[in-house]
Amino acid sequence: MYPSKFIYQAPSSMEEALSLLQQYGDEAKILAGGQSLVPMLKLRFATPGVLVDINRVPGLGYHRRESDGGMRVGALCRHRDLERSAVLAEHQPTMHAAAQVIADPIVRNRGTLVGSLCHADPQGDWAAIGVACGATIVATSSRGEREIPLNEFVVGPFENALELDEIATEARFPTARGTCGGYLKLERRIGDFATAGVALSMEASGGRVSRAGIALTGVGPRTIECVAAQDYLRNKALDDAVIEEAARLAADAAQPRSDHRGSADYKRHVVATFLTRLLGRELALAA
Amino acid sequence: MDVEDRRITVTVNGEAHTVEVEPRLLLAHLLRTGLTLTGTHVGCDTTNCGACTVLVDGVPVKSCTMLAVQADGTEVTTVEGLTGHSELHPVQEGFSVEHGLQCGFCTPGMMLTTVALLKENPRPTEDEIRWALSGNLCRCTGYQNIVKAVMWAAEKLDPAGVRA
Numbered sequence: 001m002y003p004s005k006f007i008y009q010a011p012s013s014m015e016e017a018l019s020l021l022q023q024y025g026d027e028a029k030i031l032a033g034g035q036s037l038v039p040m041l042k043l044r045f046a047t048p049g050v051l052v053d054i055n056r057v058p059g060l061g062y063h064r065r066e067s068d069g070g071m072r073v074g075a076l077c078r079h080r081d082l083e084r085s086a087v088l089a090e091h092q093p094t095m096h097a098a099a100q101v102i103a104d105p106i107v108r109n110r111g112t113l114v115g116s117l118c119h120a121d122p123q124g125d126w127a128a129i130g131v132a133c134g135a136t137i138v139a140t141s142s143r144g145e146r147e148i149p150l151n152e153f154v155v156g157p158f159e160n161a162l163e164l165d166e167i168a169t170e171a172r173f174p175t176a177r178g179t180c181g182g183y184l185k186l187e188r189r190i191g192d193f194a195t196a197g198v199a200l201s202m203e204a205s206g207g208r209v210s211r212a213g214i215a216l217t218g219v220g221p222r223t224i225e226c227v228a229a230q231d232y233l234r235n236k237a238l239d240d241a242v243i244e245e246a247a248r249l250a251a252d253a254a255q256p257r258s259d260h261r262g263s264a265d266y267k268r269h270v271v272a273t274f275l276t277r278l279l280g281r282e283l284a285l286a287a
Numbered sequence: 288m289d290v291e292d293r294r295i296t297v298t299v300n301g302e303a304h305t306v307e308v309e310p311r312l313l314l315a316h317l318l319r320t321g322l323t324l325t326g327t328h329v330g331c332d333t334t335n336c337g338a339c340t341v342l343v344d345g346v347p348v349k350s351c352t353m354l355a356v357q358a359d360g361t362e363v364t365t366v367e368g369l370t371g372h373s374e375l376h377p378v379q380e381g382f383s384v385e386h387g388l389q390c391g392f393c394t395p396g397m398m399l400t401t402v403a404l405l406k407e408n409p410r411p412t413e414d415e416i417r418w419a420l421s422g423n424l425c426r427c428t429g430y431q432n433i434v435k436a437v438m439w440a441a442e443k444l445d446p447a448g449v450r451a
Binding site: 042 | 309311332333335346348349352354400419420421422423
C-alpha cells in the first residue's frame with residue numbers, strides 16, 4: 001500500500017515549521033511519530049498535499065516534572081520514553097500505567113503522546129488519561145501560545161481544535177503531590193483497540209477524596225468523563241459501599257455498543273469491575 | 288501534483304547508500320525493492336504484525352510505518368546485517384537450535400526485536416521476553432520455541448549483554 005503523493009518538508013526549527021503551516025494552510029499535515037498517520041496515509045483515509053515532519057525540530061522530546069508537580073510532555077516524547085520513565089513511575093501513576101499498554105512495544109518506540117491526543121481517535125488511550133487528569137494542550141503558532149483544556153481540544157472523532165497555523169507542542173498534566181490512580185485496559189490481544197479502559201486520577205486528604213478524575217476508553221463515540229461518579233466521590237471516605245456506587249455510576253455513564261469485542265452489557269460490567277479494582281487498590285494502600 | 292524526489296543517505300548494515308526516493312516511499316519498500324534486501328518481510332502492511340521490523344539507530348521500528356525519507360541520516364539494521372561474513376548471530380543461532388520458527392515469515396522481525404531487547408536487558412525473564420515480543424505476531428503460533436530461542440541467545444551472548 002502506498003500513500004498518495006505529497007510534498008515532504010522536514011523543518012529544522014519550530015519557526016520554520018510554523019512558517020510552513022502558514023505557507024501551505026489546510027494542505028499541510030504535521031508528522032510526528034506517524035504510527036496512526038502513516039497507516040491512514042497508506043489506506044488513503046488521509047491525503048494531505050504536504051507533510052511537515054517535525055522530527056528534526058530540536059527540543060521537543062522531553063518530559064519533565066514542574067516544581068508544582070505537574071508533568072509536561074513535549075511533542076516528540078515517545079511512548080517508549082514514558083514507559084521507561086522513573087519520574088512517571090514515582091509521581092504519576094495514571095500516566096505510568098497507561099504508558100505500559102499503549103499499542104505494542106514497537107509502536108511505542110515511535111509513537112508520541114501529543115500526536116495521539118491530536119489524532120483524537122475515540123478509541124485512543126491517552127485521551128482518557130488526559131481527561132481524568134485534567135490535561136491541557138499547548139498550541140503554538142507564530143501568533144504565540146495558547147493552552148486548551150483537553151475536553152475542548154478534542155472536538156469530535158479524529159478532529160481537534162487546532163487552527164491551521166498551530167502546532168500542538170506540549171501536553172500538561174496537573175499532578176498534585178500525593179496524586180494516586182491508574183489505568184486498566186482490556187484488549188483481546190496486545191495492539192488491539194481497548195474493549196474497555198478506565199482511567200482514574202485521584203487526590204485524597206484526611207482520609208477523604210478531594211478530587212477524583214474518571215474517564216473511559218472504548219465504550220462510546222468519544223472519551224467519556226464520568227462526571228456523576230466524580231461528583232459522588234468528592235469528600236467521601238472510600239469503603240466498599242462507596243466504591244460499589246461509584247462503579248455503578250461509571251458503568252451508567254458508559255455508552256458501549258455491542259460488537260465483535262463484546263456485548264454492551266459485558267463492556268459496562270468491565271467498566272464497573274475496573275473502577276472497583278482501581279478504587280479498591282487505593283483503599284488497600286490507604287489502610 | 289509535482290512532487291520532487293528527495294536525495295537521502297541511509298547506512299544499511301554498515302554500508303552507506305545515497306538514493307533518490309519519492310517522499311511516499313515506505314522504508315520497507317526502499318529496503319526490499321530499492322536495496323534488494325528482501326529479508327525484511329512485509330506481512331500485514333497495517334502496523335499490526337511486526338514482520339517488517341528493522342532497527343533504526345538501534346531501535347525496533349515497523350518499516351512499513353516509516354517513510355524512507357525519515358530514515359535520512361540514520362543507521363538501519365536488517366536481518367541481513369545480523370550475520371557476519373559466515374557466522375550466524377547468536378540470536379539467529381538460538382532460533383535455529385531451539386526451532387524458533389515454523390514458516391519463518393515473522394522470524395526476521397522477531398530476531399531484530401530480540402537483538403534490541405538483549406541489548407537493553409541481557410537477562411530477560413520469560414515474561415519480559417513475551418512482553419518485548421508482543422508487537423511481533425507469529426501466525427504459526429510458535430511462541431513457545433521463540434521464547435526458548437531468545438533464552439538461548441541470552442545465555443550465549445556475554446553476561447553484560449553489550450555485544451549484539
